[in-house]
Amino acid sequence: MIDTHAHIYSSKFDEDRENVLERAFSSGVEYILLPNIDEGSISSMLEITKLHGKCIPMMGLHPCSVNKEFDSQLKNIEAELFGNTNKYIAIGEIGIDLYWDKTYIKEQIDVFRLQIQWAKKLELPIAIHARDSFQEIFQVLNEEHNDKLSGVFHCFSGSAEEAKQALSYEGFKLGIGGVVTFKKSTLPSILESIDLSHLVLETDSPYLAPRPFRGKRNESMYLTYIVEKLAEVYGIKEQEIINRTSLNAKELFNLDKFLRNE
Secondary structure: OEEOOEOOOOHHHOOOHHHHHHHHHHOOOOEEEEOOOOHHHHHHHHHHHHHOOOEEEOEOOOHHHOOOOHHHHHHHHHHHHHHOOOOOOOEEEEEEEOOOOOOOHHHHHHHHHHHHHHHHHHOOOEEEEEEOOHHHHHHHHHHHOOOOOOEEEOOOOOOHHHHHHHHOOOOEEEEEOHHHHOOOOOHHHHHOOOOHHHEEEOOOEOOOOOOOOOOOOOOHHHHHHHHHHHHHHHOOOHHHHHHHHHHHHHHHOOHHHHHHHO
16 A cells, blocks of 8 residues: 555654554555645654655645745745755645635645646646635646646545546546545545546545544554445455555656656
8 A cells, every 4th residue: 555645744643653654564555655744844754754765755835834924935845846856756735725714825826836837847746735725726727737747636525526627637646535434425426436547545644534533643554444445435355446546656656766766
């Protein structure tokens, strides 16, 4: 299994991070991809990736970190990314979040667009955070998408129509996490009409733990519960879910090439 989105560097893991990673790798997790949040999370993220080769970093500025002082952060993140192009497997976590605060909507859109342009220049995939913002995300992608852009709609929990629109952009996949296991989630019924080739696994640890751990700290070993639910949805064996989603992730993130060039 490949956890394509986990914040293992979060302070919520400070007391037992090594145990969390040991449990993940022992449960069959092959790689964990770490999306960045802002300039404050870079050092802790890179410390983990230096110690654990199976933890692979991304670089980007999260939309919730876009505020009145975002310019300096963005410049520092750009310098880190372009100064270490072989270090980062993707640009993320980027996107638009209109759930918590709409004060900086214009700035969020501008920062999202700029980071997409970085991705096209470096030919790296992007990890998109979309919360209450699919239409704004789609508008930017309609203008920016080309054959050099690929990525994942992280923690997808949108409608069937939004899933169809997201997958209309060639090279994009849906990141499926704990939400698919929630009792009232509509995601299982939406996925019934979506081919497995369009999905990758993720946890978004420490957030959005799957049932039966909902409301508790999430961790990468819980991918097994997501796999179990997807096997139920698609009516196939769990190993088939693992094999296909791992292949999808390796292709999307050019994982083999990244590991050779690292």
